Each structure stands twice: as C-alpha cells, then as structure tokens.
Amino acid sequence: MNTQDPLTLIRNGDRAYFHKLYHMLEGSCRKYILSRGGNQEMVDEILHEGLYRFFVRVKEREDFQINSSSSVEGAIFGFIKMVWKQKCRSDSKYQKIHTDIHEQDWFSDQLVDEQVEHLDNEVEIKRVTVMNLINELGKDCKEVLISFYVHKTSLQEIAIELNFSYNYVKLKRFRCITQLRSKYLKAAS
Amino acid sequence: MEDEVKIEMVDRYLRNEMDDDERASFESMLNTDEELTLLVDSQRRLIDGLVEFEARRQFFDMLHDIKNDPPADKPMIDYAPMAIEKSTSSSAGKELRIRNLRRRLAYAAGVAILVTSLLFIFYQNRSPGDLANDYFVFHEDLITDYLEASGIATDVNAELYPIIQEGIKAYNQGEYESAYAKITEFISSAADQNYLVVLSHFYLAQLAYYRGENDKARELLESLNQEDDLPFSSEVKWYLSLVYLKDGNIGRTRTMLDILKSDAIFGTKANELMEAIEDAQ
Numbered sequence: 117m118n119t120q121d122p123l124t125l126i127r128n129g130d131r132a133y134f135h136k137l138y139h140m141l142e143g144s145c146r147k148y149i150l151s152r153g154g155n156q157e158m159v160d161e162i163l164h165e166g167l168y169r170f171f172v173r174v175k176e177r178e179d180f181q182i183n184s185s186s187s188v189e190g191a192i193f194g195f196i197k198m199v200w201k202q203k204c205r206s207d208s209k210y211q212k213i214h215t216d217i218h219e220q221d222w223f224s225d226q227l228v229d230e231q232v233e234h235l236d237n238e239v240e241i242k243r244v245t246v247m248n249l250i251n252e253l254g255k256d257c258k259e260v261l262i263s264f265y266v267h268k269t270s271l272q273e274i275a276i277e278l279n280f281s282y283n284y285v286k287l288k289r290f291r292c293i294t295q296l297r298s299k300y301l302k303a304a305s
Numbered sequence: 306m307e308d309e310v311k312i313e314m315v316d317r318y319l320r321n322e323m324d325d326d327e328r329a330s331f332e333s334m335l336n337t338d339e340e341l342t343l344l345v346d347s348q349r350r351l352i353d354g355l356v357e358f359e360a361r362r363q364f365f366d367m368l369h370d371i372k373n374d375p376p377a378d379k380p381m382i383d384y385a386p387m388a389i390e391k392s393t394s395s396s397a398g399k400e401l402r403i404r405n406l407r408r409r410l411a412y413a414a415g416v417a418i419l420v421t422s423l424l425f426i427f428y429q430n431r432s433p434g435d436l437a438n439d440y441f442v443f444h445e446d447l448i449t450d451y452l453e454a455s456g457i458a459t460d461v462n463a464e465l466y467p468i469i470q471e472g473i474k475a476y477n478q479g480e481y482e483s484a485y486a487k488i489t490e491f492i493s494s495a496a497d498q499n500y501l502v503v504l505s506h507f508y509l510a511q512l513a514y515y516r517g518e519n520d521k522a523r524e525l526l527e528s529l530n531q532e533d534d535l536p537f538s539s540e541v542k543w544y545l546s547l548v549y550l551k552d553g554n555i556g557r558t559r560t561m562l563d564i565l566k567s568d569a570i571f572g573t574k575a576n577e578l579m580e581a582i583e584d585a586q
Binding site for chain 1: 308309312316320347348350351352353354355356357358359361364365367368369371372374375376447500
C-alpha cells in the first residue's frame with residue numbers, strides 16, 4: 117500500500133483524514149495509557165499531542181517517509197508512545213503512575229521508534245521555550261499579538277474587534293511583545 | 306532610536322512592508338548595529354513562536370471537534386435529558402397528560418414498594434458471608450491489555466510473561482484453580498515488584514477469596530491498599546470490604562464502604578451493600 121498519499125493529506129491538515137486517524141487510534145491509545153495506570157484525561161492529552169507532533173514532523177520534512185514495514189497508524193503510535201514516556205519523565209501528574217519502564221530503557225532503540233527524536237537540540241529547545249512563554253501571557257496580550265503577527269490584522273482593525281482605542285492597542289502590542297522578549301532573553305541566558 | 310520606533314521598523318522589515326530603498330538602508334544598519342541585529346533575530350523567533358502557537362491551537366481545536374464527532378458506526382451516547390415536550394394544545398389534552406403522569410408515578414411507587422419488601426425479606430435472612438458472596442464478582446481482565454500494549458522486551462520479568470499469560474487466560478476461561486497456580490508462580494518468580502506484579506496481586510486476591518482463603522485475600526488486599534496512587538485503588542477497597550464482610554468484621558466493612566460511597570464506579574454498590582448490611586443486622 118502506498119503510504120505517501122496519506123502523508124500529503126496529513127501535510128495539508130485534511131480534516132476528514134485526521135477524523136479517520138483519530139478514531140482509529142483512540143482505542144489503542146486508550147488501551148496503552150489505561151493499562152499503564154493513566155486515566156481518560158491523559159489518553160486525550162497524549163493522543164492529541166502525539167498526533168500534533170506527527171503532523172509537525174510530516175509538515176516540516178518534505179522528504180519524510182514511512183518505513184515500508186510500518187503503517188501511518190503505526191508511525192503515529194510511535195509518537196504517542198514517545199509523548200507518554202516524556203510526560204512520565206517530566207510531568208509531576210504522570211510521575212505518580214506506576215510504570216515498569218526503567219529509566220535507561222527510555223533511551224533504548226528497542227523502545228524508541230527510529231523516526232522519533234528527543235528534544236535534544238538547541239533550536240527545538242528554544243522553540244518550546246517561546247511557546248511556553250506565549251502560553252503564560254495574559255489573554256489580551258495573546259489576542260493582540262496573535263491578531264497582529266499571525267493573522268496580520270492591522271492595529272486599527274484589532275482595536276475595533278476588541279473594542280479598544282487605536283492608541284491603546286498600539287501601546288498594548290508594544291508592551292506585550294517587549295514583555296515576551298524580555299522573558300525570552302532571560303530564559304535563553 | 307526609541308524602542309517603540311525600533312520595534313515598528315523591525316516589524317515592517319520582517320513583514321516585507323519596506324520598499325527597496327528603505328530595506329537597503331535598514332540592512333545597511335544591520336551590518337553595523339549588533340543590537341539591532343539581535344533585536345531582529347529575537348523578533349523573528351518570537352513571531353515564529355506566535356505562528357506556531359496559533360497553528361497548534363487551531364490543530365488542537367480541530368482534534369477537539371473530531372473527538373466529539375464520532376464516526377457513524379460508533380455513535381456517541383447522548384446523556385442529555387429528554388426534552389420536555391412543549392405543547393400548545395387544549396386544556397383537555399393537558400389534563401390527560403397530568404392524569405397519565407399520575408398513573409405512571411403510582412405504578413412506579415407500587416413497584417418500588419414491592420421490590421423493597423422483597424429485598425428486605427431476602428436480606429434479612431442473609432449472613433455477612435452470604436452477603437459478601439452475593440456481591441462478589443471477578444473483576445474484568447486488565448492484564449491482557451497491559452501485556453498486549455506493553456511489548457517491552459527489556460522488562461526484567463519479560464521471560465515470565467508466558468506464565469502470567471497462561472494464568473490470565475485461565476482466569477478468563479473460568480479455570481480458577483489453574484489461574485491461581487499460574488499467577489502464584491509468576492509472582493513468586495518475579496524479580497521486581499513492578500506494575501504487572503502489583504496488578505497480579507490484585508487478581509490473586511480475588512482468586513484466594515473465591516477459594517475460601519480469606520486470610521490470604523485480606524493480606525494481599527491490605528498490602529495493595531497501602532500502595533500510593535494505585536489506579537485501581539477503588540477496586541481494592543471494594544474487594545477488601547467484601548473480605549471484611551466475609552470475616553464478619555462489620556466495623557471495617559463499614560469503614561471501607563464509607564470511603565467508597567461517593568466513588569464514581571463503586572458508590573452505588575457501596576451504598577446498596579451498606580443498606581443490605583443494616584437490614585440484615
């Protein structure tokens with residue numbers, strides 16, 4: 117079976133295809149997480165994060181391919197397992213769960229899919245840092261910055277949308293981006 | 306240059322809003338102004354972060370919608386209460402509906418009285434041990450899913466997997482003596498008290514109860530009850546309450562059932578058993 121067409125669908129964020137993938141993977145993800153002492157909330161968290169990371173990987177690498185012996189679902193499941201293991205290592209909510217995976221095994225080739233990499237390079241770490249800092253911004257800051265920098269909405273339009281004055285939005289944008297930069301530089305140093 | 310003006314310029318540069326002359330002039334400044342270069346670099350990184358943040362948020366929104374939109378062959382169970390039918394018909398129709406409702410309520414009350422009486426008569430003659438046995442049901446198999454999903458070849462107990470697999474297979478087939486023997490063998494041979502071994506203790510406790518080995522069942526379940534954050538801790542308390550009940554230790558039974566009375570899974574059963582115990586006293 118040709119697994120390249122599915123990758124094109126994934127790259128394009130095809131909702132129908134993700135709908136199919138989601139409901140195919142949900143059952144096995146639930147089994148995997150619940151049998152390791154997780155709960156339904158964790159199932160959703162891990163499944164969504166695993167799918168997202170796979171989507172990003174496929175989108176960022178035009179040459180990304182699936183091994184002939186694997187399927188798209190199998191490849192995504194590798195990401196799901198990776199997210200689970202990372203959470204068990206770093207998230208206090210997950211660390212209370214019993215697991216019989218020993219620390220050194222997490223780095224073993226037998227356990228980690230060869231297409232899955234750890235967050236071990238500087239660019240990736242900086243990226244995650246920025247995302248975390250954005251998440252910590254106040255609601256207004258997030259709205260103004262995302263409208264302006266991502267959706268390329270003019271400050272005037274933002275002001276109308278948020279029911280603020282133009283001068284307020286202009287100042288807000290400056291203060292929020294400065295605040296974000298200041299935190300970023302502090303975290304990066 | 307004031308900070309705000311600088312940011313404006315950097316933003317215009319990064320958004321390709323400068324004309325050729327302006328761009329050339331700005332790039333010339335970048336060659337000599339290290340601080341400006343760093344500002345451009347950090348701003349670019351922050352903007353990339355904002356783009357990714359928004360893309361991620363939209364992706365997760367899509368997944369959230371998909372989650373609530375199951376495929377046609379797996380419809381979601383609708384737990385919404387039935388809509389109350391609004392009617393604009395005549396008062397005669399309204400009276401008929403009220404009469405029908407009264408009749409249905411009366412019928413339901415009659416059935417409730419009958420069932421309660423029968424239960425009262427039934428439980429009055431039940432000993433604690435009988436009651437415990439009435440409520441005892443073997444727990445569904447959690448071990449098979451765990452074994453299928455794990456595939457961890459480097460687990461310290463991996464070579465023992467065939468033993469526990471045979472044990473749980475026997476359990477599922479109702480061959481409880483064989484299940485008891487195999488699970489006992491697995492536990493005693495296991496090199497490490499990992500999650501699979503802890504889970505196996507839970508099933509061994511049920512099998513011990515079934516075999517009438519209440520002391521062993523109690524010992525195993527009390528030990529499990531000491532473990533922090535077991536995902537099946539409610540299950541452990543439930544079976545422990547049955548073991549205490551079978552022992553005739555009503556006080557400890559009540560303690561366990563009291564803990565469970567607001568439990569999402571065992572709350573109803575715990576309340577029911579508590580009432581049955583009161584009725585039997």
